[in-house]
Amino acid sequence: MSFHRIIMLPLCTALLVAGCQEKAPTPPAGEEAGHDDEDGEIDLSAEQIHRAGIELVTVVRGGAGALTVPATIEGNPQGMQVVSAAIGGRVVSLTRNLGQPIGRGQALAIIESREAALLNGEVEAAQARLALAESTLRREQRLFDERVSPEQDLVAARTAAAEARIALRLARQQVAAAGGGGGALNRIAIVSPLSGQVVARSVTLGQTVAADAELFRVADLSSVAVSLSLSPADAGKVAPGSTIEILSGDRKSAAQVDFISPVLDEATGLVTAIAIIDNRAGQWRVGEPVTASIRLRGANAGSILVPHGAIQTIKGRPTVFVRTDHGFKATPIVLGPQSGDHVVVISGLRGDERIAAANSFTLKAELGKGEAEHGH
Template sequence: MTFPLFRAILPFALATTLPPMLTSCGSAPDTGSNQAAAAPAEPISDGTVKLTPQQIQAAGILLVRPTVGGGAGAIELPATIEGDPQGIQIVSAAIGGRVVALSRNLGETVRRGDTLAIIESREAAQLKGEIEASRARAGLAQSQLRREQRLFAERVSPEQDLIAAQTAATEANIALRQAQQQLSAAGGGGGSLNRLALPSPISGQIIARSATLGQTVVADAELYRVANLSTVSLSLSLSPADAGLVRPGAPVSVTTPGRQGSARVTFVSPVLDAQTRLVPVIATMDNRSGQWRVGESINAAIALPGRSGGQGIAVPQIAVQSIAGKTVVFVRTANGFKAVPVKVGAPSGDRVTILSGLTGNEQVAATNSFTLKAELGKGAGEEEE
């Protein structure tokens, strides 16, 4: 019975509530649109998108700094510190046995060749026994060779006996060297006939020790891990477009709360990563002070080469978006991003000049900035509902 009355009231309610709602959502009358476009930067209704650093990384949003003057700015992105592949070595025995001595603990500094552990093994005894037997055979063969040389010189023995003695001595020496190399491949000496010493392959610091005194270990089991981290690497991933702007030797600024450093790009891969479809980039950083640790996440800023004759402020064209009839860029804030209105000038290559709205000190979203526009639009749609 009340349905006709509801239909009569509904148009009046929409007429009184819809204009304020449109105003709160950032809509403006058509008559003022030209004035808004011509005016300097002015705030858009809220215009903020809240994102955590993890969400920014997951969305693939690349942060860059605007070009100031003739420079080309920098590409800012998260990175991970990795050890030099030549600077981390595993110490293991090629044969199994029982650990009877451990001479180094975690954190201790070692030099190349220092003995780290000694194991007892029947195989070690066999290898050393073979060396002793080969050495004895080699000595006997050398003695026979000297005898035949003397007899041949006195014209007592024929030449064929001398040749046979020379051959036997050569074969005995080869067998001795082979036995010695087998022991060396297993880890080296160790004093007693059945003991094997394991030396450090590099100079550095003990970063892992998995062996226990008295433990029986199998062949190739890891006993120690030695690292020389005086130089570390940064593992970065760039889009193909951004990687095209980076060259080996480019400086990289490294920052993390309370610390900062510098690195140099040493490798830009010519092949995309099969999983991420991004370009792997490696930078090398001095770490003789020991302040950077493998596996640590840091922020890296790759400086781009400058362009001669450039003036003012410029950003990549992909950083510029259009929202509610206004040209904006998304500036990084403490909690995410904020759409900042800007006035743009003529484009130059892949960049566009910013006439007003930015100071040049901001971080702006470049690659995948359209996702922020979509997120902002979704928020506006929810408000309208």
């Protein structure tokens, strides 16, 4: 072995050792997706959770004594009103846009038409006839008191005045049935029949509309209905007054079943049930899909339900990811029977946790990646 090779061998060995002991560069702040430790915890910020599309839900109380079914938020039938044009004409004014509040009796639109002119003209003519009839009655009353006119003339004047009052009342009712006074002889105002919000508008300014055409829909959304469809077997377990909990994400509301249809829906063969929920806070929107959990009679209120999509299998055990201050923690659970789209949790959760539902499989993948890194 030459002298140079004897010198180079220890040098290469030293460089090799130094290279192996050098720490890997730390990724810049904000680039790391999360940190996993051996306790099943994953550190994720709220922004990272949002970007990953992870949906958070609150576990449902009620368990095996609850029936969980999909449902839909609908307008309260007693708080929804279609506003139509009683006469045809051209729309010359619109006072409300979608979502704006409206009071009962306030104008939504003004329609200009020949029929409106006829109706308003009849009111003015009836007023003139009544004024003449009342003037005649006062004169005949004075002449009768002075013993100048006979009583039959006074009776005729009273009859004419009464008929004129009836004619005026009828003319005003016809205008009211068409909407109301529009501020001009040839105009009619279309007014709201209740206080609420404009939830639909099918007319534009300048449009010519036909009689009975729908112009607006006004809804009082301080209360809304939740409609759900039950199988005949499940409907037999539910009664009016049964407690129902409406859930969607972090939102929840309690209500009671108001109505259960005595007949099956011809198209689906299911039973329609309806509950009215308080919506004064405005948290529910008509048409929104939700989950309804109905407490069955004689139910055990101590059980817990989680959605099927929230459950992942980790190391052979069913697991959910519970939201923490810094991200999520993988929590093993013991499962019981299924209840609709949910599964009963026998143990592992307290019942007030928020857990990952949709896209929770990304947390499982992140946890597996962290465990692989720790294995090295």
